[in-house]
Amino acid sequence: MSIKLEHINYIYGEGSASPIHATNDVSLEIKDGEFIGLMGHTGSGKSTLIQHLNGLIRPTSGNIYYNGKNTSDEDFSMKELRSKVGLVFQYPEHQLFEVTVFDDVCFGPKNLGLEKKEIEERAKHALQLVGLDESYYERSPFELSGGQKRRVAIAGVLAMDPEILILDEPTAGLDPKGRDEILDAIKLLHKEKNITIILVSHSMEDIAKYAQRIIVMDKGKVKFDGTPKEVFRHYKELEQIGLAAPQVTYIVHQLKEKGWNISTDITTVEEAKREILTIWKNRKNS
Amino acid sequence: MIRDITIGQYYAVDSPIHKLDPRTKLAGTMIYIISLFLTKGIIGYCIGAFFLLFIIRMSKVPLKYIVRGLKAIVILLLISVSFNIFLTPGEEIFQIWKLKATKEGLIIAVYMAVRLIFLIMGSSVMTLTTTPNDLTDGLEKSLGFLKKIKVPVHEIAMMMSIALRFIPILIEETDKIMKAQMARGADFETGGIIKKAKSMIPLLVPLFVSAFRRATDLAMAMEARCYRGGEGRTKMKPLKYKQRDYVAYTTLFVYFIIMIGVKYIK
Structure with a gap:
């Protein structure tokens, strides 16, 4: 299950007074089981890019290959693609519409034309994955709290049983507890079911903590593509395009300037803690 | 799809028409529509068309963009044209099943279509060159009485x-x-x-x-922000007629006189 993008261009409002070139010659390959963090400031083309991945928008020019098959071929089944690539939009709780939580989660699998038993099993499983127990099943999605609504909405996509899950800022507007719950659930999915995850986020800490590969978008182009360590090494360039590195990266850079013999490739608090403790121990011993 | 409908959308460029007071444009649109219904005959419509093209040219909105707005009324146009062609009594041209197409009907239908098209184009020029806020400001002031x-x-x-x-x-x-x-x-x-x-x-x-x-x-x-209705509310940019508005009114007046004149010459 791989997706390959070749020279993707997308232009909004072609022929109008102000057309917008949202993605500009983007080429990427997304492999099985990757956990990708997608970054970029507002208007850099992230949202446009992820909508290409499940066929919601077609590129103005360029090709998308899904398991080697070209998605712009006549006989290509968009429905199948959408069932394999789950997309959770920003503020997904705004898409809830059913009378009960359970029915809403069933909407996706129902559209796949599955049998009733299978639909219910998938819905139950999905709700369990996002941490909502049976007491929520018969409640109205509109009377839940913001974080709970969001989890219902994510469950609605998970119930489609996707092989690739794309989340557009799934933690925007949530409190720290809600944020950790959702991110941990996503991590668990990635680990246990080996789902490919693409996480769009503005939080460098979250991306550094969870992602194995980072893609940075700027003005519709891919600016950086690599492991967190590789990408955050360019922290000065990241700042220029309105982004930043995780805070610990700045701390270790400053420590290095103060004469510490510390690696500057550190991106998470855990790593920093380990590194600093080792240095302390060595100092004491010597 | 939904985005293709250009009626009521603002087209952001800088032109003399864009700069006009919204009241002038509202009045102008009204006068233009009235003139379309006053006149009959080819000369009148030619002048109407010429005037419209002149305004569109001045507004710097591409003609293509305005014509695209007509898509929304194609069905309405087809229905009214066919009703007129087939349901007006008069000299027969051809017959489909029980429906007779008449010469008089054809003429009326063509006039109808031309009027409708000009009407839509004329009002699109107004909405394309006026921001919705200006438009409502203009309406509010014009209807203040x-x-x-x-x-x-x-x-x-x-x-x-x-x-x-x-x-x-x-x-x-x-x-x-x-x-x-x-x-x-x-x-x-x-x-x-x-x-x-x-x-x-x-x-x-x-x-x-x-x-x-x-x-x-x-x-x-x-x-x-303490909004509590219109009582005693002042405007940041009060509407004020400028010289170009007087020029526009004069042009409109001349146009209107010509249109009335054309009607009586024949």
């Missing part, structure tokens, strides 16, 4: 500008929700009428919920 008979002009104008402001927001929202449901396998295109209507539920329910949410937010934000 109705306040004397207790018509809440300001409130109506405010509601109108909010409604206009919300159109693009709701279109965007519709697009977003549609995509979100499509990502969950919803199908809005295939199936019969009943299936299609049913498939609208996952779109309409969230859309209504969000419209209400936005309305509450807006009301709250307005009250937080």
